[in-house]
Amino acid sequence: MLKRPYARAYIVLYYLVIVIFCITFFIEGQSVLREILSWTLPVLWIAVLIIRLKYLRCPYCRKLTVEPQWSESGTQECINCGKVFEYDK
């Protein structure tokens, strides 16, 4: 059973990392904001990786074949072992 909150946290953090990366790319020079964002980025990236590697794996074969789902939209099948995933909500 996969946990929906982890899938949602993963999606939010993933896009946050992309947005922050783009913002730091466009901020010119050395500013406090850029300093803060460049420290936040690796922390968020590590959080994304931890969620992905720890909580979003196939419950049967433990491979990283799970596509994070925000809401219920059909069932997913593991491309490795062929079993169907279930989310808790």
Ligand SMILES: [Zn+2]
């Ligand atoms: Zn599997």
